[in-house]
């Protein structure tokens with residue numbers, strides 16, 4: 159049917175014009191067997207016949223998700239891949255992109271995203287720079303999903319957080335939500351604040367060491383919108399926790415503590431690390447209809463002794479992450 163090739167090692171192997179022409183003719187036919195064309199209308203009888211001759215699948219190919227992770231991830235990348243595979247699609251996972259992709263050769267995010275769109279039907283990006291996903295979206299022919307852009311946002315995390323709140327408390331309005339920890343650098347709490355600000359009857363409590371207080375631009379956003387919030391600094395955690403519906407805990411974002419030359423600032427991190435811990439004494443004062451959340455990974459800010467308390471829902475969040483991402487992928491790739 160087609161000429162059998164074995165190793166491809168040097169161009170002289172293609173010195174026969176007939177072989178080169180055969181390769182190019184076959185290449186011309188390949189886009190036909192790629193998505194959309196076959197997907198949107200099914201093959202014509204001639205195309206189906208040709209597929210048969212070439213022993214190519216007559217079914218439209220599976221949708222492909224491209225995961226481009228410039229920063230570490232466990233849950234987000236695995237749940238996106240798992241979500242895509244559960245929808246009978248495929249995933250291409252590139253992690254440590256900074257080191258192992260063309261970024262290491264100096265390629266910028268715009269070019270990488272543009273190229274990735276030729277190989278994937280949607281792209282998930284996690285990047286250390288705030289605004290990176292938006293930059294990529296401006297240059298991408300396929301949908302971009304922000305899986306965390308530096309200290310900016312992490313929108314899909316917020317959607318799974320809100321889904322979990324709804325599942326556990328039965329509502330996403332009329333809530334007293336305390337956010338605890340690194341509110342300056344934590345992108346999950348930034349995204350969560352922006353979305354909660356659009357719900358009814360929300361009161362927010364920002365509980366942090368002074369060095370890690372909520373970002374000024376977000377404080378300003380809340381003030382302009384007239385959303386009630388309190389900045390709790392130096393108060394006993396238990397005194398705030400007893401009135402909350404949701405205590406959302408975050409880890410101190412160690413990787414964001416940098417000296418002006420870009421090297422890790424261990425001293426600044428050590429100074430705030432361990433400054434708050436949610437343990438039995440905290441959950442004991444919380445209401446029976448309240449929950450403790452955490453996007454994970456945790457370091458030492460939640461004592462493992464409370465893991466078995468039904469109000470500790472962080473592992474429920476990570477499980478829900480897959481299903482919320484399945485729903486999002488369905489809407490992105492199959493919405494009308």
Ligand code: NCD
Nearest residue numbers: 234306312346409453454455
């Ligand atoms: C979060 C992140 O990457 O922002 N992790 C996650 O996606 N669940 C939280 C964190 O790293 O602290």
